[in-house]
Amino acid sequence: MEEKEAPSYKWLCLGIVIIGTFMAFLDTSIVNIAVTKIMSSFGSTLDRTQWVLTGYMLASGAVIPLTGYLEDTFGMKKVYVFSLIVFTIGSFMCGISWNINVLIFSRVVQAIGGGMIMPVSMSMVYKIMPKDKIGIATAIYGIAAMAAPAIGPTLGGYIVEYLTWNLIFTVNVPIGIIGTFLAIVIIKDSKGMKGQKLDYIGVITSTLGLVSILYVIGEGSNIDWGEIKYPLLIVFGSANLILFVVQELTTDNPLLDLRILKIYKYTLSLMVTSIIMFGIYGLLLLMPLFLQNLVGLSAVRTGIMMMAYAFGSALFMMISSKISSKIGGLPLIILGMILMSVSTYKLYFLNLDTSNSIFTLLVFLRGASVGMCIILIQNEGMNALPKELVGRGSSLQNTVKQVVGSLSITILTIFLQHRQNLHYYRLAEQFNSISPISLNFLNSAKEYILGKGFDSINPQTGGLYLAYSYLGKEAYLHGIDDAFMLTLFIMLASIPLVFLFKKSVKLNDNP
Numbered sequence: 001m002e003e004k005e006a007p008s009y010k011w012l013c014l015g016i017v018i019i020g021t022f023m024a025f026l027d028t029s030i031v032n033i034a035v036t037k038i039m040s041s042f043g044s045t046l047d048r049t050q051w052v053l054t055g056y057m058l059a060s061g062a063v064i065p066l067t068g069y070l071e072d073t074f075g076m077k078k079v080y081v082f083s084l085i086v087f088t089i090g091s092f093m094c095g096i097s098w099n100i101n102v103l104i105f106s107r108v109v110q111a112i113g114g115g116m117i118m119p120v121s122m123s124m125v126y127k128i129m130p131k132d133k134i135g136i137a138t139a140i141y142g143i144a145a146m147a148a149p150a151i152g153p154t155l156g157g158y159i160v161e162y163l164t165w166n167l168i169f170t171v172n173v174p175i176g177i178i179g180t181f182l183a184i185v186i187i188k189d190s191k192g193m194k195g196q197k198l199d200y201i202g203v204i205t206s207t208l209g210l211v212s213i214l215y216v217i218g219e220g221s222n223i224d225w226g227e228i229k230y231p232l233l234i235v236f237g238s239a240n241l242i243l244f245v246v247q248e249l250t251t252d253n254p255l256l257d258l259r260i261l262k263i264y265k266y267t268l269s270l271m272v273t274s275i276i277m278f279g280i281y282g283l284l285l286l287m288p289l290f291l292q293n294l295v296g297l298s299a300v301r302t303g304i305m306m307m308a309y310a311f312g313s314a315l316f317m318m319i320s321s322k323i324s325s326k327i328g329g330l331p332l333i334i335l336g337m338i339l340m341s342v343s344t345y346k347l348y349f350l351n352l353d354t355s356n357s358i359f360t361l362l363v364f365l366r367g368a369s370v371g372m373c374i375i376l377i378q379n380e381g382m383n384a385l386p387k388e389l390v391g392r393g394s395s396l397q398n399t400v401k402q403v404v405g406s407l408s409i410t411i412l413t414i415f416l417q418h419r420q421n422l423h424y425y426r427l428a429e430q431f432n433s434i435s436p437i438s439l440n441f442l443n444s445a446k447e448y449i450l451g452k453g454f455d456s457i458n459p460q461t462g463g464l465y466l467a468y469s470y471l472g473k474e475a476y477l478h479g480i481d482d483a484f485m486l487t488l489f490i491m492l493a494s495i496p497l498v499f500l501f502k503k504s505v506k507l508n509d510n511p
Contacts, residue, residue, distance in 0.1 A: 013128050013187055014137055017121045019179035020084050022144040023172050024117040027056070027091075027110065029152030029284070033303075034165040041165065044100040051104045054215065059108040060115030061214050061402045062207045065256045067119045068395035069198060076127065076391070077189045079120050081180060087113025088176030095170030110169075123394040126382055134379060139321035142375040143314040146280075150310035150367070153288060154303025161300055202255030205244035210403070212237030217406045256399065257392040260385060268500055269381025270397060274404045275494035276374055279340065281408040282487040283309070283347075283366055286416075290480050291359075294352060294473060308360045312367030320372045329376040330501060336373030337495050343369060344488040348481050352473075380501065412483050420479030424471060 031053060039049045070079045090110025097103035122141070129137040159167045212233045248254040261267045284306075291302040320332045343365040350359070378397070385393045 009186075009188075010128050010130070010133070014125065014140065016179060016182045016187060017080070017124050017128075018141060018144045019175060019182070020080065020087070020117045021121045021141065022148045023087065023175060023179070024114040024121075025145050025148035026152050026155070027114055027172070029149040030156040030168055031056070031107075033153050033156040034160045034168050037160050037165040038100070038103070042100040042103070048100055052100075052107050055104050056107045056111040056114070057402075057406060058211050058214050059111035060118075061210045061399070061406075063112050063115040064119055064399045064402060065206045065210075065395055066203060067116050067398075068257070068392040069255055070116070071120055071123060071391040073198075075189055076120060076124050077183065077187045079116060080124065080187070081183050083113045083116035083120060084176055084180045084183060085113070086110075087117060088173055088180065089113075091169045091172035091176060095166045095173070106169075119394040119398040120391075122382075122398070123391045126390045126394075127387065134383070136318075136321050138375050138379055139317040142317045142371070142378075146313045146317070146367075146370065146374070147310040149284060150306055150313070151303075154300065154307060157298070157300040157303045161298070197253045199247070199251055199253055199255040201247050202244060202251070205240045205247060206255060209237045209240035209244055210399075212240065214403070214406050217403075217410045256396050257389065258396070260389055260393055260396065263384050265384035265501065266381040266393060268497060269377050269384070270400060272377050272494050272497050273374065273381070273397070274400055275490060275497075276340075276370065276377070277401055277404045278408040279344065279487045279491045280370060280374075281405045282412050282483065283344075283363075285409055285412055286480055286483055287363065289416075290350060290477075294477055294480075305356065305360055306363065308364040309367035312364040312369075313371035314367075316368040316371035317375055320376060324376060329380070330498070333373040333376050333498050334495070336369045336371075336376075337491070337498060339365060339372065340369035341488060341491055341495070344484055344491065348484045348488065350481065350484075351477065377498075412486070415486055416479045416483045418479075419482040420475050423478040423482075424475035 035049055035052070038052060039045070042049075067079065087110055090106055090108075090113055093106035094103055094110060097106055125137055125141050126134065156168055159165065159171075216230055216233050216237070245258060248256055248258045261270075287306060287309075288302050291297045291305060297305070316336075320329075320336070324332055343362050346362050347366070381397070382390065382393055
């Protein structure tokens with residue numbers, strides 16, 4: 001795919017690529033909200049049903065490193081079409097699944113396609129579009145990549161609440177068929193490099209290493225370290241990843257070319273992007289918890305409020321792509337990082353009295369800050385790569401994103417539970433029969449119970465129940481606030497790294 005093609009062809013190709021990108025990223029979040037419905041539909045346990053999510057994460061994480069090799073060997077078009085077909089078939093299988101085991105297997109099939117779509121679509125954008133249009137093209141691509149996970153809970157909540165959970169999967173089928181047809185007819189084939197040898201040792205060690213580590217990470221706070229399997233999986237996974245790194249640095253045909261980390265701007269971009277992604281996943285985890293578990297909003301209303309994040313991100317991706325061509329990207333990156341930190345700091349002070357308008361504004365600003373800087377930073381790294389290494393660079397970047405995303409969710413979940421317990425014990429210690437505040441609260445609770453006519457409930461017992469329920473809610477709120485503060489500290493650590501870029505970042509810089 002050379003840059004001599006007509007501009008209309010390039011933009012048409014971008015539109016086709018976005019179809020697959022949006023579907024793949026949408027499925028990373030749309031299914032989460034349907035877990036309860038799936039459990040009741042199949043009569044399965046939560047532990048078993050969680051494999052609908054875990055299986056997708058493990059399979060996509062395992063296949064991403066292989067994508068760079070497949071691109072180089074068969075060409076981008078063939079890999080993209082293949083991944084769309086597999087994803088569409090997997091989606092159809094998920095929609096018609098008749099038991100939980102079939103659904104889990106179907107999700108793995110879907111993940112194989114989805115895992116390949118993400119890196120190959122990114123590398124297609126960089127290879128198809130001319131350098132002077134990379135900025136706007138990646139901004140449009142970024143809108144799909146960033147908006148889809150934010151839209152997922154809203155769309156999923158609506159489908160689950162008003163329709164049937166099967167549609168979460170089958171809605172992909174007609175879109176996938178259209179996308180596949182357009183890709184076959186319109187996108188011109190690109191020649192692969194014959195004689196490419198597959199790094200079998202790299203495939204085996206990366207698969208075993210990533211699947212083992214991602215499985216343990218996915219278990220999160222459910223891990224019982226008394227079970228020998230978890231320490232063994234950590235050791236086994238780590239050993240395989242070490243062998244993988246050694247293999248990739250010494251073989252002539254690496255699966256993931258880690259030697260591209262010698263390229264200064266790419267490595268720096270990867271580091272900053274990883275830190276920002278930690279914050280992004282943190283927001284998408286903590287916000288629904290706050291709105292549903294504390295404020296008491298439905299899944300649909302929660303999703304609608306989270307749309308402010310997607311809108312802010314999309315809007316400022318487009319704005320930053322235009323402005324950066326005139327003033328350079330570095331000022332926008334710095335401004336975006338500062339805005340991200342400030343909005344996160346403000347989220348730390350969320351409470352049950354926070355109005356919906358204030359909350360929506362903060363979520364919008366957080367999305368705007370991400371849109372302002374994330375694509376600029378990613379482009380700085382990808383533009384630093386020679387064109388023949390773009391596919392490998394995209395695979396490595398998406399592999400790191402997958403691990404960082406899983407790791408951030410686990411770390412924040414464990415941290416939230418730890419801080420929640422700590423705050424609960426501290427609040428419970430202050431709540432005693434001597435404290436005037438405690439006595440006033442108990443008396444008010446008793447009066448509330450009697451006023452509601454609950455004669456069968458002992459006022460003393462009922463008052464204590466209400467009191468400790470209140471303490472539990474307060475502890476949960478403080479735990480979420482602390483988790484926001486943790487993401488703030490991590491994001492602040494990335495700001496000094498931005499100044500290490502040697503020259504002003506522009507989206508249309510030549511590599």
